[in-house]
Amino acid sequence: MxxxxxxxxxxxxxxxxxxxxxxxxxxxxxxxxxxxxxxxxxxxxxxxxxxxxxxxxxxxxxxxxxxxxxxxxxxxxxxxxxxxxxxxxxxxxxxxxxxxxxxxxxxxxxxxxxxxxxxxxxxxxxxxxxxxVFTLPAFYASRRWTDLVDWKSAAVFCLFLLVQIRFQRLHPIFLIIAGAVIGLVLF
Known part of the structure; x- marks a missing residue:
């Protein structure tokens, strides 16, 4: 375009x-x-x-x-x-x-x-x-329900969701930094 x-x-x-x-x-x-x-x-x-x-x-x-x-x-x-x-x-x-x-x-x-x-x-x-979070290509290839979700990503998503709900005044930069560190360590 x-x-x-x-x-x-x-x-x-x-x-x-x-x-x-x-x-x-x-x-x-x-x-x-x-x-x-x-x-x-x-x-x-x-x-x-x-x-x-x-x-x-x-x-x-x-x-x-x-x-x-x-x-x-x-x-x-x-x-x-x-x-x-x-x-x-x-x-x-x-x-x-x-x-x-x-x-x-x-x-x-x-x-x-x-x-x-x-x-x-x-x-x-x-x-x-x-x-x-969802890994549809892996799920379609294997047809196993356990391949539908990237469980590490789902855990990080849930953690950040709960932290954001509980600590609404927490500045997003802290979550961004935490996400980067978790990404380096976990993935």
Whole structure:
């Protein structure tokens, strides 16, 4: 896909992203992996790097994907593409929010948008989990249930899930460092 085509694709993703960066990541996965622009494995690696970098994950992903595909210009163009719709929409909303913030249709719309965004985030999480923990190729080859899950990865996933739920104020950098150390030792 051309750089201009990716710019418009990322504008679409930026415009469609209601609910945060993880929704953008889900849309990126749907659009880029389905079109074979990048592989699932590349995408998961990009998530890991983007999540461990400062800043919003959606913008980090756009920057990283742009760089991987088109170098520094790709980074700049895809980052602009994903940010521009939000910038325009927020400026427009800020101008009119005082007049309509208490209107029932506006509140009801937001409830629906939040629920939809939560579903999209859950789908993105499932897709990442499917690549990171489940070993479908090994399972299809052997047809043994014990080959369906990479048990080391599943244990690390469960550990990090429980730690994140229990210690919600724990800075993500500690989990990222712990994940790197565990990866070096365990795998």
């Amino acid at each position: 051309s750089l201009l085509g990716l710019f418009f694709l990322f504008m679409y993703i930026g415009l469609s992203t209601i609910g945060g960066g993880l929704v953008a990541v889900s849309l990126m996965q749907q659009e880029l992996v389905a079109r074979s622009i990048i592989s699932s494995e590349q995408f998961i690696a990009m998530i890991a790097v983007s999540e461990s970098s400062p800043g919003p994950i959606g913008i980090n992903m756009a920057t990283y994907i742009g760089y991987e595909l088109y170098g520094i210009w790709g980074s700049l163009v895809l980052t602009a593409g994903i940010v521009l719709p939000s910038l325009i929409v927020i400026i427009l909303i800020a101008r009119f929010t005082q007049s309509f913030q208490d209107a029932a249709p506006v509140k009801n719309t937001m409830y629906g948008l939040r629920a939809g965004a939560a579903g999209m985030i859950a789908a993105a999480a499932w897709n990442v989990l499917a690549v990171a």
